Amino acid sequence: MPTTDPADRLRAAGLRVTGPRLAVLSVLADRAHVDVETVRSAVYDQLGGVSTQAVYDVLRAFTAAGLVRRIEPAGSPALFETRTGDNHHHVVCRGCGAVADIDCVVGAAPCLDPSAVAPGFLVDEAEVTFWGMCASCQTENRERTTT
Amino acid sequence: MPTTDPADRLRAAGLRVTGPRLAVLSVLADRAHVDVETVRSAVYDQLGGVSTQAVYDVLRAFTAAGLVRRIEPAGSPALFETRTGDNHHHVVCRGCGAVADIDCVVGAAPCLDPSAVAPGFLVDEAEVTFWGMCASCQTENRERTTT
């Protein structure tokens, strides 16, 4: 059974095993897309205390090690997710800011071919963000408009 | 002759014609992608003074009116561009942060079909950002590595 143990996953990534790191890892495992403040408070509850700084450091280390991916939808703070390496994309709700995953339609990265890129530009990733309205925000909007 | 005069374009959008607005408009016309600070200083030079606030207000009003589009590549401040309504995309250089336009491969918005969106989600736009290295950053990188 490969790298199921959180501590092993950290070691495999060349990172030291510490309380905060394990806690952050477990928080990320629970939820799909988490912002720093959510991580911080969850870790805080779990360990009885952490500094904001530690959370940022841990998340940066994880991102650099490829354990988590950092996404940053326009107009909202950074979010972190554990699905990495599969180049999937995101839908963001304009109403409530909810983020959901979308499997990549094409496959490997970059999943799109930028036809007319500036000459010499070497593209390694295509990031796709879909914008729209989630079901509940549509309902809410309609009600408010109709009323 | 349709909306060639800046002042007319403002009026057509239902906005009042003022010094700062005309100045911002001309700054945006000169460059493809501008951040707020660049706009502010250019307008400052042109008019002999503006408040940061006015620049933000003007840009927000323009964005709301559809005169400009606001883009926000992860890790950099907001940029504004005058190409609107043609749903084109962007390449961002990881080295220097330079942004260039890419014509949409597909055509109309949303230019991609999110196959497995959460049920009920109404998508209205697909925003594509290509990440990579521009020609000069590649060269610089190679030199630094080789040396």
Add this chain to the structure above:
DNA sequence: CCCTTCTCTTGACTCATTCCAGAAAAGCCG
């Protein structure tokens, strides 16, 4: 020309994120 309404100015303030020591802990080595 007057009045209403929208726009700018100034200045304080929030929020996310980073920088800066120094103290503490984890790993590695023998």
Add this chain to the structure above:
DNA sequence: CGGCTTTTCTGGAATGAGTCAAGAGAAGGG
């Protein structure tokens, strides 16, 4: 199992983008 090096965590201050608020000032309609 100790000692040493390296990395990580703590606390606190600082930066930068962007927003809020209240009042002075201009644009436009009548």
